[in-house]
Amino acid sequence: MNLLLAEDEALMLQILKSYFIKEGFNVYTARDGEEALELFYNHQIDLAVLDWMMPGLSGVEVCREIKNTSRTKVLLLTAKGEADEELYALNAGADEYVRKPFDPRILLARARKLLNMDAQIRIGKLVVDLEGQKIFREGRDLQATSKEFQLMKYLALNKGQIVTRKMLLDQVWGFDYFGDERTVDTHIRRLREKIGERWIKTYRGMGYSLEDGPIGEKLDNPRGDSPDE
Helix, strand or coil: CEEEEECCCHHHHHHHHHHHHHCCCEEEEECCHHHHHHHHHHCCCCEEEEECCCCCCCHHHHHHHHHHHCCCEEEEEECCCCHHHHHHHHHCCCCEEEECCCCHHHHHHHHHHHCCHHHEEEECCEEEECCCCEEEECCEECCCCHHHHHHHHHHHHCCCCCECHHHHHHHHHCCCCCCCCCHHHHHHHHHHHHHCCCCEEEECCCEEEECCCCCHHHCCCCCCCCCCC
16 A cells, blocks of 8 residues: 655654554655655555645645545644644545544554555555455555456465365355366466465465465475466
8 A cells, every 4th residue: 555644744754654664555755745746646645644734735735636636545634633623624625634642553543444454454565455356566556357366365365274276266266167177277377477476385286375474495386387286
């Protein structure tokens, strides 16, 4: 997920950036409103976290422009505590509003809720979006096909466990599938090309497993050939 973080206080910016990176976000940082908009227009941003009071364009002004041109989620940070100020921010299009001072863990929870990240499975820099039925690598949509997504979903839900070709056929192609079982190997090979060779390990004579750590030279069969051979 790509996150735009705009905050004019350098220390706060670095602290929040560290929290979001640890959570798996790809973070773009800005120190003022103009820089924030430049980053927004040059990158695919999923969530913008904007400080209200910034040099030049305010967070509210940046929020309004973002909302006028996209469906990107916006969360505003502010020291302002009046109800009228919160209403003003929400009327400008903000999806969420967090008052300073705040616990960064609360901010992360609000961000995850906005992005519906509880409907996502994260494995390293890979994200399996269960609701959007997409696979992301370092924030980039891998344009997975329906079958590739369903394979990745089943492997991710059973991460660390060996699943057989028959299990994958039943779950992805359906119990009434009577075609060539080797179609699984073909789709696994294509999925590996998109997500990277390191994630899916072949266990000869057994099946496949999505591993959470580097596989490297330990891959018995990095080309994705049949586990039964």
